[in-house]
Amino acid sequence: MRKPRDYDAELKALEDKARELKMRKVQQLGELVIATGADALTADELAGALIVLAETTDAGKREAWAKRGAGFFQGRSRRIASAPDRDAGGTPTQPGGTQTASGGTGAA
Structure with missing residues (x-):
């Protein structure tokens, strides 16, 4: 059974x-x-930037953001592979990296 x-x-x-x-x-x-x-960024600034990103329907902007994001991850993986004992303690790897998301201008 x-x-x-x-x-x-x-x-x-x-x-x-x-x-x-x-x-x-x-x-x-x-x-x-x-x-x-x-x-x-403050929580308000980050939330505002993310809202703008989520509401954006411009395919060109989204594609540019995707390319920049892919470049960030590719560069990060190379840095991690070359320096395994390096501390990634929250310091920005690209000085203007956060401004593009909140500023909305020039991405790529």
């Missing part, structure tokens, strides 16, 4: 997995804010 499925246990496992994924996403977003130097 077949063993009945424990739906409650399966549901709890799925909820735990979803909670874990959400926590990981929040942690990664926080690390991204720190790595870009955006942690130097």
Whole structure:
């Protein structure tokens, strides 16, 4: 005879997995804010810049931002590979990196 499925246990496992994924996403977003130097902004400034980014429908701007972001990650991975013991303690790697997001001009 077949063993009945424990739906409650399966549901709890799925909820735990979803909670874990959400926590990981929040942690990664926080690390991204720190790595870009955006942690130097106030919460209001950062929220305002993110709102503008989310509301932007201009495909050209979004593409330019994506290219700049890809360049940031490529440059960061090269620096990490060349200096593994370096402390990435929240100092901006590109002095103008945060201004583009909040200023809305010139990205690339």
